[in-house]
Amino acid sequence: MTTLLKFIHLAAIALWSGGLIVLPFLFWQRGTQTAGAELDRLHRITRMVYVELTSPAAFVAIASGTALIFLQATFVEWFSLKMVLVGIMAMLHVVAGLVLHELFLPDGRFSRVSLIVLSAAYIVVIVAIIWIVLAKPHIDSNLIAPHLFEPGGLGRWLHHSFGETRMPTP
Numbered sequence: 001m002t003t004l005l006k007f008i009h010l011a012a013i014a015l016w017s018g019g020l021i022v023l024p025f026l027f028w029q030r031g032t033q034t035a036g037a038e039l040d041r042l043h044r045i046t047r048m049v050y051v052e053l054t055s056p057a058a059f060v061a062i063a064s065g066t067a068l069i070f071l072q073a074t075f076v077e078w079f080s081l082k083m084v085l086v087g088i089m090a091m092l093h094v095v096a097g098l099v100l101h102e103l104f105l106p107d108g109r110f111s112r113v114s115l116i117v118l119s120a121a122y123i124v125v126i127v128a129i130i131w132i133v134l135a136k137p138h139i140d141s142n143l144i145a146p147h148l149f150e151p152g153g154l155g156r157w158l159h160h161s162f163g164e165t166r167m168p169t170p
């Protein structure tokens with residue numbers, strides 16, 4: 001079961017990451033086209049890559065990863081760091097959707113600088129996640145947050161930071 005889920009997880013990640021890496025280049029090509037059949041074709045392909053390939057793959061990657069949480073020992077610091085990076089990757093995925101929303105309007109453009117910045121952001125975050133999962137680096141949370149994994153530690157931290165906290169009664 002775990003092997004099958006990991007296979008699905010990795011296949012979905014390959015599609016999600018590949019889609020994200022190719023999208024900025026497709027966006028940039030918008031500037032090379034004027035209105036006509038070629039532009040319509042580029043529009044259709046770009047939408048297809050985002051809507052029918054990258055977004056469903058992201059959904060499957062997150063769903064299979066969430067299922068894997070219950071099958072693997074994930075209560076370790078590197079996994080928390082991975083989740084922060086996956087959150088950033090998901091937000092950058094939304095950025096591509098926002099760009100696509102405006103890109104094919106009559107004056108839509110995606111500059112060379114945007115191409116470099118967005119591509120670099122995708123590559124850095126994807127490589128960082130893959131490195132963390134494969135290297136599983138030892139990070140000692142006691143150095144930064146000593147009570148992170150201590151039962152009741154969150155309540156004490158809230159009390160210490162915000163004073164007396166009470167549950168609101170309806």
Ligand code: HEM
Nearest residue numbers: 013061062065066068069072073074086126129130133134
């Ligand atoms: C919400 C999103 C995600 C969740 C909940 C999740 C969760 C997991 C879990 C629980 C495992 C098994 C960990 C272990 O081997 O102990 C795993 C494996 C893996 N994940 Fe994710 N993951 C997510 C997204 C991603 C993303 C975006 C990437 C890469 C860009 C990624 C790359 C990997 C890789 C390469 C493995 C295999 C590690 C190995 O077998 O040693 N995951 N994931």
